[in-house]
Structure formats: structure tokens, C-alpha cells
Amino acid sequence: MIKTSKSEINYQVLHLASWPPLAHLLHDSAPHMTRICALLARRPSVGILIPVMLNIPPPIAQSLLETLHARGHIYPASAASSDLVLPCTASVQGHESAVNSSFLSKLWQHLIDEK
Numbered sequence: 001m002i003k004t005s006k007s008e009i010n011y012q013v014l015h016l017a018s019w020p021p022l023a024h025l026l027h028d029s030a031p032h033m034t035r036i037c038a039l040l041a042r043r044p045s046v047g048i049l050i051p052v053m054l055n056i057p058p059p060i061a062q063s064l065l066e067t068l069h070a071r072g073h074i075y076p077a078s079a080a081s082s083d084l085v086l087p088c089t090a091s092v093q094g095h096e097s098a099v100n101s102s103f104l105s106k107l108w109q110h111l112i113d114e115k
Contacts, residue, residue: 019041054112
């Protein structure tokens with residue numbers, strides 16, 4: 001995996017590589033983590049804009065992005081696909097092909113309406 005500093009994550013276009021096992025997340029962070037992953041599953045986004053788009057306090061969003069990056073669930077656009085090390089969870093592409101796109105649209109709408 002390519003090493004990316006905290007400040008670099010803020011200014012990179014981030015992509016979702018895989019969904020983290022949400023059952024293992026802390027109860028307090030799971031809703032924010034789910035919203036971040038849903039956003040990145042729908043469209044890659046710049047790290048510094050994610051807290052603004054999702055109305056999440058920037059320090060919390062930054063911490064969650066760093067955690068997702070450290071665990072290999074997200075990667076910056078500058079990372080070559082051959083350098084990526086995906087965790088053992090299902091890939092986004094495999095997950096999306098198994099799920100009806102209208103379901104994802106409804107989920108996305110629900111998550112952004114929580115503001």
C-alpha cells in the first residue's frame with residue numbers, strides 16, 4: 001500500500017476499495033463510517049470536502065478517513081491499482097453487482113437526508 005500522510009488524504013480524491021466490517025466498529029463511529037463509505041461507493045470525493053458534504057465534524061471525519069485508509073478500505077486516486085492491498089472483505093465492485101442499484105440510491109438518499 002502506498003504511504004499517504006494525514007494532510008495528503010485531505011487533498012486527494014478518495015476511492016472506496018471495500019466496505020469495512022461495520023459490525024466491528026464502535027457504536028458511535030458506525031453511522032459516520034457508513035455515510036462516508038456510501039458516499040465513496042457512489043462517487044470518489046476529495047477528503048477535505050467529505051465532512052462538508054456529510055455534515056460531520058472535520059476532526060471526526062479525518063480520524064475515520066485515516067482509519068479507513070490505514071486498513072486499506074479507501075485509497076487515493078494517485079495510488080496505482082497494482083499497489084493496492086485489499087482487505088479480506090468483499091470488494092466494492094462485487095458488492096455493487098450483487099445489490100440492486102435502486103437500493104443503493106435509496107440508501108444514499110436516506111444517508112444524505114440525515115442532516
